Amino acid sequence: PPRRLRTALIKGRANYLCLRRLAQLIDQTQYDLLRQELRVFAGILCWAARTADGDLDTLTGGTGVDPSMAAQLSSRAEECAGHACSFHRRCFVQKARERALRADLIVANHALVFTEMAATSPIALPRHAQVVFDEAHNLEEAATRFFSVEVSPSRLGTFTRRLAAGHGKRRRGLLERVRRRLAGGALGAGGPHRAAIEEAIDEAARAADTLRKDGTALFRALQCLLPAGGEATRFAFAPDPADPQAPPPAPTAAWRAVRETQAAFRETGAALAAGFRHLIDLIGESQDGELNLLAEETSDISGALQSLTQMLGDLDFVLAGQDAGHVFWVQRAHGPEPLAEAWAAPLQVGPQLARHLYETRRSVILCSATLSVGGQFAYIGERLGLNLVEPARLRTCIAPSPFDYVRQCRLLVPAYLPDPTDPDRSYVTELAALLCQVGTALDGRTLALFTSYDMLRQCARLAGPALEATGIRLLVQGESGSRDLILRTFRKGERHVLLGTHSFWEGVDVVGDALSCVIVARLPFASPGDPVLSARCEQLEQEGKSAFRALALPAAVLRLRQGFGRLIRHRGDRGLVVIADTRILSKNYGGIFRRSLPSPVLDCPDTAAFLSQVA
Template sequence: MAFPTSFGMVISGDAIVALSAVRRDAAGTTGFFRFVETGTPVPPAILKAEGIPASAMKTALPIETVREDLLAFLPPECVLLVHDSAPVRNVLHHLLSGASKHTLLDTRELAGILFPSTGNHDLRSLADVLGLQPDPDVPDPGFRFAQDSLLILSLWDRLAGEAASLPKSLVRELYALFAPLRSHPLRTFFKTCSDAPRRADAYPEAAGGLRGLFSAEVVPRIEKQNPDGREWVPVDVANVEKLLGAGGILASNIPDYEFRQEQVDMAIRVTEALNASKHLVVEAGTGTGKSLAYLVPAILWAVANDMPVVVSTNTKNLQSQLLGKDLPLLTGLVGRGLKAAVIKGRRNYLCVRKLLFALEHAGLDLSPEERLALAGVLVWSIRSASGDLSECSAAAGPADPALHEMITADASECRGGRCDHRSRCFLFRARRHALSAHIVIANHAVVFTEMADGDSSMVLPPYRHAILDEAHNLEDAATRGLSMELSRYGIHFLLGRLWRPGRRHHDGGILPALTDHLGRYRSISPEVVGRMEQDAVKVMDAMAALDPVIDTLFSELSALLEGARGRESLRYSAERRIESDWALVLGARENLGRALGGLSLLLSAIIETLGHESLEAMPDRENFAKEINGVLVRVKQFSAEAAFVVAGASPDHVFWVERTKGRQGGARAWAAPISVGAMLAEQLYAQKASIIFTSATLTVNGSLDFVKKRLGLNVLEPGRILEMTVGSPFDYARQCTFMVPLFLPEPGESGGNYAEALGLLLAEVFRRTHGRALTLFTSYDMLQGCARTLRAQMGADSGQLLVHGESGSREHITQTFKQQTESVLFGTHSFWEGVDVPGESLTCLVLARLPFPVFTDPIVEARCERLESEGTSAFAGYSIPAAVIRFRQGFGRLIRHRNDRGIVIVADRRVAQKSYGQWFRRSVPAPMQSYAERGAFLDAVDQFVRQMSDERDAEGRT
């Protein structure tokens, strides 16, 4: 391609503050750096973030002068390299209007394709991961924007080299993917790479072209004994103690190993439960080392019996810890042929058949975003051993969920043993590994999906023993897995897989691809082709007729919300609703059911025709049949669920309509189980010999009764379930202080601006703690209001405020928070648990409000009503206990290690002043200190910060 020129910019609003460019041509590499007059003062926060002193702006030049200098600097033809072009594309286009030939290429997009396993494609993150170094021939002015342009050129060299190393068959496929986008720079890039000579060190080619590049692995089938009706070999408790005890195997082999009696006690109890085929509920406080406490007996039991133990978690973080740290450690020490595997739901794995099918029949159908994502998946797929899409950042971008539908398969689409790609099937391989494993790591979603679907979507091996970690989330996980959603977007998305009207007569979907495919093969009977084309036209006509039927149903659902008095949702049931209000909805649902039934018959006819003997020689015949059958199965499922949800007749479910925004069409309807306990008891607990339920937060007022009742464990026969509570080894009284500012208004109090008052207080607190703070909110509105106030108070330091929903993904801002030790993180619901930040990055934790369940949430409302109907106070029997468990999770974010120290500020004064506050105070291991005066509160913060500093200095001297 033409000479590359990289750009770095600083923009304030629509104005360019500073500009850098680095040009490489036949003469070498040259830099260009300018500051630009903006006409208004540049915000100090922007200058600070870029490392620009205010004095540098005195050298700023008028924009026209900078433009003339830049145009003179650029080669006549060049590739303009920008990293993340979206924010600067329009500005740069205006700046370069009138320039000679130039192509704007986004190195972030290209990096997403060529380095798809790199989680973060920010320039600085890529520079760290790839070890990028600026060109030494260009002096570094020291400003961030100038360094960016130098790094972008260095990144370009790596990207070009990486592309040149790819197999030619893959590069040609990438070019074909972008070929329909005539003006896209990646079309030219991959065409150039395709035409270039193959490098000697390139990735090896494979027989069979692209298909041959996928790793093929034959995993032998391991036949294990049927778990039903056999006697189990018990584990000797003494062997558990030998591993975990003081002076035991772990202590002898792990440097700085800390013996914890709490860990040994829990491990013994887990062993007893496995041996006796009983269930166990165990709360293990933070720092217990609960994962080793259950893994050691589970491994010993699984190896002794040659049967799997499934370990299920709720979060990816814990799965990563188990797979990356705990299991490798124990594999080396326990030995004896231990095998571990991870298994996820079907839709987590790339389907090689569907990927190749999508590439073959993509045509002009895909959007540019989908092509970018598919290109990244393609490059990643030939290198991946697991096919787990969570490893591929391209699969988590804006093209999702359409991309996932395109490249993953559910049970109805899977060809199983008849698939040509079975030896390359990632799911088949993962399941074979799981079938031979002793420890199988899964997540709650897989466990509950298989519980609900039975054998129809089985991926887990047959098992009778399980450990459910993070068990405080089980009720929510089961509720999500057993809920039904009825949305306009859902049905349109599903039908769009069959047919989507396109521009310039280029329709998208399976049916246009099928008719195009049929036209390529003259050997096929014209009669069969004609019948197929007629059936395809009938389906498209039926789908066109479906649109107004679908629109009517969701318009009528939307109309129900007009009388909802501003509420975002409206509960209903067959018993309570006013029939006259629902007549149009019920009629629309019946019309939809008939229309979907007719569509199902037409799809069945196409599938039957694809089985005609005259089509046996047609390539992709079975692939098309499977794709259409997958849609057919889900059309039938949608129709059945629509009937169930709209009917609202089940007394065991809560039904509601809620407002939606954007493309989902105004309203959607839901059905969710009011209680999951009885279902879990019947379909899970009764089917397993032993299940271990564990978490750091299961008790309320020292009792496990609340969680046992919510999970249906209270209905098990006496003696079937064991209980245990294990405390934390941390010295909370020394390591943290629990502070409550009584002078703040009560959250939600009329006349009080709580978010503003909290923001003003936190500005003073964070100056004293030098940031290093995590603030947890229960709503985005409160978070945003507090963030506005804090930014105004922090001024130039506001760039150190990381806000959930604004500053990037949860993973990105958590990682940034850990790296920038003086930053502040504002988070909502997902940050209340699973965030581990040991050390100096977190010394101040703020809980903005007591985390009561939202009483207007339909599920919460229905559960409270059910309790009241049973004679139990909903507030004392549900709202408070649920809030206490959530509160304990949030409180536990601060102290993650014996050496951690810090302040916990519970800003909601109700914890000290309401009678129910004692539930929260008793639930945490640190005594509360309340302050009526602002000055006394801030003095106490100062004192604790000094104390922490003195202790760290003393530790440093020793």
């Protein structure tokens, strides 16, 4: 008989529970977990005893544990003790890798494939000649995100809390754990190196605290670079291509403050790195050559040193702003304090994909319901570097849809609505009225897709009371719970109207009567204020191309097709798609959108004509 196909699902290391970190958390419970934390911790322990694969997604999704808590338990390459770890034989990461080695077919996410692509030797995936990318329309965004570099208050805070947190009896973290191991006799009753190690721990703790303060000063200085009311601003210090010999402009007062705080941060970081090395040397000298009782702690300190070195290097790279292949920007950081974070992202990912992926595999298959624009692959081919591949290797195919869209779906455009870009017209008010009309007529069962949170919130505020007066509940992204909770509630089909933005345009699968209408509030053009998009547009214009035609328009077409696809998920589904943006009729580019959709547009000249189609 034919051999059964062996399959394996593998994710990035950070998706798996680290048993050693869980053990460390258990060790800390007697010191620093509050009563409410203990209840959460009990749930984690019950899950850890049951889980077969250690996938933290099942912890956060199935038990309600906060993702930030789960992150404290995740496996990290820089902290991995390898064979020195007492949990090595039970390691979930190792088990996943072993399953992958035995498998004929491996399912992985985009980020893991990029991790392997950037490595000089296999890390988690065995060597493979073929790779299939599903949802390949997201490949450029996923690659851009993966190869981006970020230095932020959250990254620094995660690092410093890992070293030391809390006060008094509630002190915790790596340095405190080493201190407690010493007190527990890791060096005997009075090892000759104990005093020196404790002094080195104190110095490292002080340096970590100073690094946190210096980092806060740096992120506050970065915030001063933002324009009044702005969320992000780009910067670059590369020589002007038109005049490479021209001296750079004099730095502004804000940039001088950034450079001063950057220098202080770098100096403190270098001192902390030296302290880590000194601590590692002291522990090494104190241990028996045959038995290192602090082997795992030493591995953790080495991991912290690696993380610190990487962060300092990333900071220098980003704030130098000189790599012509990257876009650099500062953006407002989340949190109560007025702080900002610094980013760098590649202008193009196509050349990297061509060099490290397409050229190193026998075959690469990219599949998605939304790869073509107007029946052509030119846009996605250029964005993903397929234009750099030998033409004889390329094959394209547009498979027919299994759905009869003309029979299953009506596509309506309420032509009487004002242009959503006209500041003098009451578009949001009329859109909210339309939302109420559709929601009432269909007894809920409506998903409205927005391109901005501001418009979503305005519509929720205007439409909510009227809908709820008729017994229809409004589910609002960011207000009605997590994305998963909102979707679970919506799928019950109990008279709901769901308002969502970016993440709801795709990956939403509601089969049957629970979803009868999808409303697209605006054509989904990306925000022109996005630093990466604006830099890529500038690059296209410098090459003599129209950034709108070459980038903004085709990207919006693919996004609209994704939103349209939320409605029909099964051959038995029926319903309406409403595009509440008259530009699809009035603008010369509207025809490109219309030709890319699988249903003909029904133009509704007034409210009566529109409601007659909805009923």
